[in-house]
Amino acid sequence: MNNIIFGPIHSRRFGKSLGVDLSPGKKQCNFDCLYCELAPAPTMDAYVDVVSVEEIATAIKKALQEHKDIDFITLTANGEPTLYPYLGELIDEINTFKGDTKTLILTNAANIDDVKIQDALCKLDEVKLSLDCATQKCLQKLDRSHGGIDVENIKAGMLAFKSKYNGPLIIEILIVKTLNDSKEEIGKINDFLLKLNPTRIDISSIDRPPAYAVQAVGYEELLNISHLFDSSLPVYIASRKKADMKASRYNDKEILDTLDKRPLTQEDIEALFDEDSQNRLENLLGKAKIKRVSTNGVEFFKKA
């Protein structure tokens, strides 16, 4: 089957990434998120359409021969990759031939309380878990989770996984207007993330046509939401739409106050600060009033 592999996709964060679709035939997911890029589909708790480990491994090997210098092999799916029944075996097989190429999974984390899934994910170089909601009501409304999935089990599973995983653990939060952008919901996600202490937290909003009629929040709203998180948490605004923000003038004190509230990336700085203000920031950097901190490939500017 030749639609197992997609890409390589180039990104600042992951370099040259080869996508591996563990459900190439159809959408198979335990969520039916309102914002999904795929068409709505009934949820399930196990794949009914399963490709063999051998077929997937052969497709990856062939792609690695065709595309040199791949930085990441990214396990994903038309749906949820941890529902793939041979995930542990597949990762073991990939680890026999991947060499220096890193492995990553993008998962909705609904199964992270399953010890078998935790053990499989421990064999990957990087793990990205989604957490859109900290309450069951939000999970059911926004992610339209399969019956029996409980947000408290997801949170407990994430904590258990973090305690045994040595690699970078990234949390992804997708914000949808009126559904998970309230102070209350973000406050609860924040409280949990303070316990989890992930490597980085990426917040973003919808940037492709969603399955249902829901609305994105803009960069400015994401920035306001990022301020609701504790300033010790490495929150990164991963939105691709930053152009809706007009760059403003900041004096030295305003730059330092802004970075004190929330460390910013170069992309944020380009979106927020006009050219003079960016020069002032460089100056403050030279005077060691600001420092650069790197978190798993993303560089933040922080008040020193």
Ligand code: SF4
């Ligand atoms: S978890 Fe991913 S694939 Fe599944 S419904 Fe949500 S967005 Fe779509």
